Amino acid sequence: MAAEPEHSVHIKSLELERLVFFSDAVFAIAITLLVLDLRAPERTGLDPAATLGAGLAHLAPKIVSFVMSFWVVGLYWFVHHRIFRHIRRWDEGLIWLNLLLLFWVAFLPFPVSVMGSFGDQRLAVVFYAGTLLMMGLSHLLLWRHASRDNRLLDPDFDPLEHRRIWSRSAVPPIVALAVIVLAFIVPKPGMAAFGFALIWPLQRILAPRAPRAAGRVRGTAR
Amino acid sequence: MAAEPEHSVHIKSLELERLVFFSDAVFAIAITLLVLDLRAPERTGLDPAATLGAGLAHLAPKIVSFVMSFWVVGLYWFVHHRIFRHIRRWDEGLIWLNLLLLFWVAFLPFPVSVMGSFGDQRLAVVFYAGTLLMMGLSHLLLWRHASRDNRLLDPDFDPLEHRRIWSRSAVPPIVALAVIVLAFIVPKPGMAAFGFALIWPLQRILAPRAPRAAGRVRGTAR
Amino acid sequence: MAAEPEHSVHIKSLELERLVFFSDAVFAIAITLLVLDLRAPERTGLDPAATLGAGLAHLAPKIVSFVMSFWVVGLYWFVHHRIFRHIRRWDEGLIWLNLLLLFWVAFLPFPVSVMGSFGDQRLAVVFYAGTLLMMGLSHLLLWRHASRDNRLLDPDFDPLEHRRIWSRSAVPPIVALAVIVLAFIVPKPGMAAFGFALIWPLQRILAPRAPRAAGRVRGTAR
Amino acid sequence: MAAEPEHSVHIKSLELERLVFFSDAVFAIAITLLVLDLRAPERTGLDPAATLGAGLAHLAPKIVSFVMSFWVVGLYWFVHHRIFRHIRRWDEGLIWLNLLLLFWVAFLPFPVSVMGSFGDQRLAVVFYAGTLLMMGLSHLLLWRHASRDNRLLDPDFDPLEHRRIWSRSAVPPIVALAVIVLAFIVPKPGMAAFGFALIWPLQRILAPRAPRAAGRVRGTAR
Numbered sequence: 001m002a003a004e005p006e007h008s009v010h011i012k013s014l015e016l017e018r019l020v021f022f023s024d025a026v027f028a029i030a031i032t033l034l035v036l037d038l039r040a041p042e043r044t045g046l047d048p049a050a051t052l053g054a055g056l057a058h059l060a061p062k063i064v065s066f067v068m069s070f071w072v073v074g075l076y077w078f079v080h081h082r083i084f085r086h087i088r089r090w091d092e093g094l095i096w097l098n099l100l101l102l103f104w105v106a107f108l109p110f111p112v113s114v115m116g117s118f119g120d121q122r123l124a125v126v127f128y129a130g131t132l133l134m135m136g137l138s139h140l141l142l143w144r145h146a147s148r149d150n151r152l153l154d155p156d157f158d159p160l161e162h163r164r165i166w167s168r169s170a171v172p173p174i175v176a177l178a179v180i181v182l183a184f185i186v187p188k189p190g191m192a193a194f195g196f197a198l199i200w201p202l203q204r205i206l207a208p209r210a211p212r213a214a215g216r217v218r219g220t221a222r
Numbered sequence: 223m224a225a226e227p228e229h230s231v232h233i234k235s236l237e238l239e240r241l242v243f244f245s246d247a248v249f250a251i252a253i254t255l256l257v258l259d260l261r262a263p264e265r266t267g268l269d270p271a272a273t274l275g276a277g278l279a280h281l282a283p284k285i286v287s288f289v290m291s292f293w294v295v296g297l298y299w300f301v302h303h304r305i306f307r308h309i310r311r312w313d314e315g316l317i318w319l320n321l322l323l324l325f326w327v328a329f330l331p332f333p334v335s336v337m338g339s340f341g342d343q344r345l346a347v348v349f350y351a352g353t354l355l356m357m358g359l360s361h362l363l364l365w366r367h368a369s370r371d372n373r374l375l376d377p378d379f380d381p382l383e384h385r386r387i388w389s390r391s392a393v394p395p396i397v398a399l400a401v402i403v404l405a406f407i408v409p410k411p412g413m414a415a416f417g418f419a420l421i422w423p424l425q426r427i428l429a430p431r432a433p434r435a436a437g438r439v440r441g442t443a444r
Numbered sequence: 445m446a447a448e449p450e451h452s453v454h455i456k457s458l459e460l461e462r463l464v465f466f467s468d469a470v471f472a473i474a475i476t477l478l479v480l481d482l483r484a485p486e487r488t489g490l491d492p493a494a495t496l497g498a499g500l501a502h503l504a505p506k507i508v509s510f511v512m513s514f515w516v517v518g519l520y521w522f523v524h525h526r527i528f529r530h531i532r533r534w535d536e537g538l539i540w541l542n543l544l545l546l547f548w549v550a551f552l553p554f555p556v557s558v559m560g561s562f563g564d565q566r567l568a569v570v571f572y573a574g575t576l577l578m579m580g581l582s583h584l585l586l587w588r589h590a591s592r593d594n595r596l597l598d599p600d601f602d603p604l605e606h607r608r609i610w611s612r613s614a615v616p617p618i619v620a621l622a623v624i625v626l627a628f629i630v631p632k633p634g635m636a637a638f639g640f641a642l643i644w645p646l647q648r649i650l651a652p653r654a655p656r657a658a659g660r661v662r663g664t665a666r
Numbered sequence: 667m668a669a670e671p672e673h674s675v676h677i678k679s680l681e682l683e684r685l686v687f688f689s690d691a692v693f694a695i696a697i698t699l700l701v702l703d704l705r706a707p708e709r710t711g712l713d714p715a716a717t718l719g720a721g722l723a724h725l726a727p728k729i730v731s732f733v734m735s736f737w738v739v740g741l742y743w744f745v746h747h748r749i750f751r752h753i754r755r756w757d758e759g760l761i762w763l764n765l766l767l768l769f770w771v772a773f774l775p776f777p778v779s780v781m782g783s784f785g786d787q788r789l790a791v792v793f794y795a796g797t798l799l800m801m802g803l804s805h806l807l808l809w810r811h812a813s814r815d816n817r818l819l820d821p822d823f824d825p826l827e828h829r830r831i832w833s834r835s836a837v838p839p840i841v842a843l844a845v846i847v848l849a850f851i852v853p854k855p856g857m858a859a860f861g862f863a864l865i866w867p868l869q870r871i872l873a874p875r876a877p878r879a880a881g882r883v884r885g886t887a888r
Contacts, residue, residue, distance in 0.1 A: 018242060018303065020684060025250035028691035031772055032699065033254065037261075038776035040783040052784045056793070070772060074765045081684060081761075095303075099296045106253055106292060110260035117262040118274045127278075240464060240525060247472035255476065317525075321518045328475055328514060332482035339484040340496045349500070462686060462747060469694035477698065481705075539747075543740045550697055550736060554704035561706040562718045571722070 019098060020084050026102045027077045033109050034066050034073075037116050062116035069112045072172070072196055073105065076135055079169055083143050086161070089152045093145050101138035104131055115193065122189035129179040129193070136173025143169055167206045175199050241320060242306050248324045249299045255331050256288050256295075259338050284338035291334045294394070294418055295327065298357055301391050305365050308383070311374045315367050323360035326353055337415065344411035351401040351415070358395025365391055389428045397421050463542060464528050470546045471521045477553050478510050478517075481560050506560035513556045516616070516640055517549065520579055523613050527587050530605070533596045541589050545582035548575055559637065566633040573623040573637070580617025587613055611650045619643050685764060686750050692768045693743045699775050700732050700739075703782050728782035735778045738838070738862055739771070742801055745835050749809050752827070755818045759811050767804035770797055781859065788855035795845040795859070802839025809835055833872045841865050 041055025080101070087094070111128040118124035143165060146152040175198055182192035263277025302323070309316070333350040340346035365387060368374040397420055404414035485499025524545070531538070555572040562568035587609060590596040619642055626636035707721025746767070753760070777794040784790035809831060812818040841864055848858035 015307065018246060021243065021687065022246045022250055022299070024684060024688045025247055025691055026254055028688055029251055029254040029695055030257075031768075032692055032695040033258070035696075035772055035775045036258070036699070036702070038773075038779070040776075040779040043783045048784055049787055049789065052780070052787050052789050056780075056789070066773070067769075070769055071765075074768075077688070078761060078765075085681065095300060099293075099300075102253075102296075103289075103292055106257055107260075107288070109257045110262075113260070113262040114274070114278075117265045118270055121271055121274050123271065123274050123278070237529065240468060243465065244468045244472055244521070247469055248476055251473055251476040252479075255480070258480070317522060321515075321522075324475075324518075325511075325514055328479055329482075329510070331479045332484075335482070335484040336496070336500075339487045340492055343493055343496050345493065345496050345500070459751065462690060465687065466690045466694055466743070469691055470698055473695055473698040474701075477702070480702070539744060543737075543744075546697075546740075547733075547736055550701055551704075551732070553701045554706075557704070557706040558718070558722075561709045562714055565715055565718050567715065567718050567722070 016084070016087065016090055019090065019095065023080060023084075023098060023102060024077075026105055027073065027080070030105045030108055031070055031073045031077075034069050034112055036109075037062050037113050038066060061119045065112055065116040065119060068193065068196060069108065069115075072132060072199070073108065075172065075199060076105070076139065079139055079165075079172070082165055082168065083139070083146065086153050086157055086165075087146050088154050091152065094142070094152060097138065097142045097145055101135065101142055104135040104138055107131060108135070119193065120188065120190040122183050125183040125189045125193050126180050129176045129183070129196075132196070133173050133176035133180065136169070136176055139169045140173065164207055168203055171202045171206060172199055175202065238306070238309065238312055241312065241317065245302060245306075245320060245324060246299075248327055249295065249302070252327045252330055253292060253295045253299075256291050256334055258331075259284050259335050260288060283341045287334055287338040287341060290415065290418060291330065291337075294354060294421070295330065297394065297421060298327070298361065301361055301387075301394070304387055304390065305361070305368065308375050308379055308387075309368050310376050313374065316364070316374060319360065319364045319367050323357065323364055326357040326360055329353060330357070341415065342410065342412040344405050347405040347411045347415050348402050351398045351405070351418075354418070355395050355398035355402070358391070358398055361391045362395065390425055393424045393428060394421055397424065460528070460531065460534055463534065463539065467524060467528075467542060467546060468521075470549055471517065471524070474549045474552055475514055475517045475521070478513050478556055480553075481506050481557050482510060505563045509556055509560040509563060512637065512640060513552065513559075516576060516643070517552065519616065519643060520549070520583065523583055523609075523616070526609055526612065527583070527590065530597050530601055530609075531590050532598050535596065537589050538586070538596060541582065541586045545579065545586055548579040548582055551575060552579070563637065564632065564634040566627050569627040569633045569637050570624050573620045573627070573640075576640070577617050577620035577624070580613070580620055583613045584617065608651055612647055615646045615650060616643050619646065682750070682753065682756055685756065685761065689746060689750075689764060689768060690743075692771055693739065693746070696771045696774055697736055697739045697743075700735050700778055702775075703728050703779050704732060727785045731778055731782040731785060734859065734862060735774065735781075738798060738865070739774065741838065741865060742771070742805065745805055745831075745838070748831055748834065749805070749812065752819050752823055752831075753812050754820045757818065760808070760818060763804065763808045763811050767801065767808055770801040770804055773797060774801070785859065786854065786856040788849050791849040791855045791859050792846050795842045795849070795862075798862070799839050799842035799846070802835070802842055805835045806839065834869055837868045837872060838865050841868065 038059060041051060041058065044051055108131055111124075111131045114124045115128045147157075147162060147165075150157055175195060178198075179192050179195040182195055183189040186192055260281060263273060263280065266273055330353055333346075333353045336346045337350045369379075369384060369387075372379055397418060400420075401414050401417040404417055405411040408414055482503060485495060485502065488495055552575055555568075555575045558568045559572045591601075591606060591609075594601055619640060622642075623636050623639040626639055627633040630636055704725060707717060707724065710717055774797055777790075777797045780790045781794045813823075813828060813831075816823055841862060844864075845858050845861040848861055849855040852858055
């Protein structure tokens with residue numbers, strides 16, 4: 001299987017493409033459904049300008065929850081993108097672990113909705129960060145399943161990229177766990193959720209480096 | 223048609239790809255829309271922590287309904303995936319039978335919503351299991367249409383895989399029928415719905431085995 | 445351009461594929477959003493079995509509206525599928541006419557919602573059938589744009605298939621027009637909407653026939 | 667990298683295709699979710715014909731908001747389509763800038779909902795046009811990132827097309843800015859939003875022309 005003929009590579013892509021496509025669709029729908037919690041305030045007769053201004057101000061926590069969640073889901077999508085870039089084969093375990101991941105993606109709009117209304121409550125923060133923790137753990141399970149013994153990967157897979165994916169994929173669940181812990185420590189649990197903003201700098205700091213890693217432009221799948 | 227030139231295989235994929243893509247999109251949307259029944263409880267002024275706790279507890283039946291339905295739809299998607307993996311040609315009947323299947327997929331959020339609110343009622347369980355029964359029967363019709371005389375299949379299609387798909391595809395509707403019968407027998411009809419969890423072990427038990435069946439890793443479409 | 449090299453065919457597919465993909469996604473989302481009008485009835489405390497039974501009975505017009513609309517949209521999707529099977533090139537006009545068509549597809553859940561609540565009212569039937577009429581006319585415009593002088597079609601396009609697509613595409617808007625007229629004639633305007641069921645037999649009757657037309661199985665895009 | 671072997675072009679397409687696909691899905695979902703603000707009016711017992719007529723008339727501002735927004739999003743989708751037609755390579759910056767663009771696309775249903783209810787209020791118009799302004803600026807950032815030094819483009823990229831994309835992409839955000847300014851000048855701020863209709867004629871007027879630009883039919887990606 002090391003040197004597949006061109007034809008078989010092609011067909012294989014079709015199979016994996018469908019899995020990836022289905023995942024992308026679930027990601028795209030979940031990320032776009034988040035906005036359904038943001039609706040215009042009720043228009044009451046007297047002073048529409050004041051109603052609108054107060055209504056938008058009242059929606060501020062929901063808007064913050066939307067913005068944060070969009071970027072966290074986008075980040076997870078990028079991790080998923082990165083993992084599947086290297087997967088060349090599939091088995092049934094890959095499909096079920098991918099479904100487990102998509103389960104948490106599809107479930108997310110619910111904790112986001114809870115955060116939008118109860119973002120100052122510890123239970124809401126734990127529920128939200130817990131869902132993101134499970135999403136992160138599912139990513140790790142998926143990657144472990146695919147990469148063990150290079151089973152489902154490109155045969156000439158770069159070990160440096162392997163470590164890079166591990167560190168990238170590990171950051172979001174670790175941050176989610178830290179947010180849960182913080183929610184029990186800090187006096188205002190809602191503040192803990194802002195810890196998710198640490199994902200981006202941490203991923204940069206923890207990424208294993210290589211001379212060619214900076215400013216790479218890619219024209220191929222490697 | 224047994225030995226198609228590379229070019230024609232390519233074009234054909236495009237045609238079938240669109241059918242498969244459309245199906246995947248409907249599956250992905252339906253599976254993700256299920257979450258729309260899960261919304262944050264209304265925030266009333268007095269004690270938000272208690273409101274949230276009680277609200278989430280109150281949503282428990284809807285959450286159970288969501289979790290179960292996500293996995294059943296995911297299972298059906300996998301069966302669909304499995305069927306179309308072997309389909310190489312199409313005719314108008316395939317398109318209409320596939321639309322019949324998608325009809326039940328698109329309809330499902332309604333019985334799921336009914337289960338979420340009336341999960342203890344016999345009528346709700348029958349309505350829900352009945353929809354899943356129809357979805358299962360549509361799969362069987364689709365597969366029978368495609369596989370009769372190998373009409374739409376890969377010419378060198380493995381007969382063992384044929385039996386495997388039959389037994390796989392037959393389990394969900396049989397379980398759905400059993401759930402409907404159970405709903406009339408057991409004193410608490412809502413319990414009958416948990417019978418759907420039997421799909422996974424039953425599929426394992428009933429699958430025809432072959433030496434190479436265990437732990438297969440696939441790099442090609444066969 | 446008659447004999448394009450393999451490479452250019454490939455790239456072209458990518459371009460058109462994106463157009464087709466976007467259209468499929470809008471079709472799939474619109475067809476699946478139709479179900480959002482079907483929600484579980486409100487659970488009121490006293491007699492849940494009676495509440496559910498009465499609630500489902502009350503939803504019957506919405507269910508009928510959903511079923512009918514799913515199949516009409518499915519039919520339009522199939523016509524779209526049929527048209528784009530023959531399109532090999534694109535220009536800006538194709539994109540805007542396709543967007544015009546998608547506009548009516550995306551708009552449809554609104555008249556479907558109106559039909560679900562006011563299906564016995566002439567205005568609702570006219571609004572609903574009028575939207576389907578516009579969708580059908582957009583299809584005809586799209587096909588006329590693509591097929592005039594074979595501009596965007598496969599160079600060796602079969603003239604019989606051309607007539608077949610015209611008759612197929614013309615049936616839904618003609619039926620929609622007939623439903624509008626009927627809504628002003630029959631004493632119960634809601635009954636007129638069932639005229640849409642005539643699309644299927646009419647398409648069969650009006651289709652130009654050819655010896656090879658019956659029971660065709662297709663492995664290629666021609 | 668100037669002359670890639672056929673195989674590598676292929677794989678690259680897969681990578682970029684996923685990015686483009688995800689974007690298309692978000693565009694398609696956002697454009698279709700806009701309709702969720704259009705629901706049938708509540709049916710009250712006395713005179714359904716009058717209720718429906720008055721209800722539809724009452725929904726007119728929401729319908730106008732839907733129609734305008736559909737076409738503006740469709741236009742942005744077309745600009746995105748046009749930009750990615752020339753992109754042949756990707757880097758991480760492209761992915762994040764594309765996510766920034768998708769953020770505004772996914773956010774749009776909220777300002778559209780606000781416009782539907784408060785379309786006569788200056789704050790609503792500024793909020794709506796501001797979102798479209800950000801969407802337009804994200805497009806410009808994306809294109810600048812991709813086209814600087816031809817980094818991510820087709821090596822033999824046509825400089826005229828470069829200028830054409832700049833002028834095309836610049837028109838929508840300039841118009842959005844003009845609408846914001848107008849909303850502070852004109853006595854009825856809601857009227858300012860109709861300025862978006864100027865995008866189409868302005869794009870035609872400002873497009874750099876070339877002899878072969880008129881009525882082009884494309885069979886290839888150039």
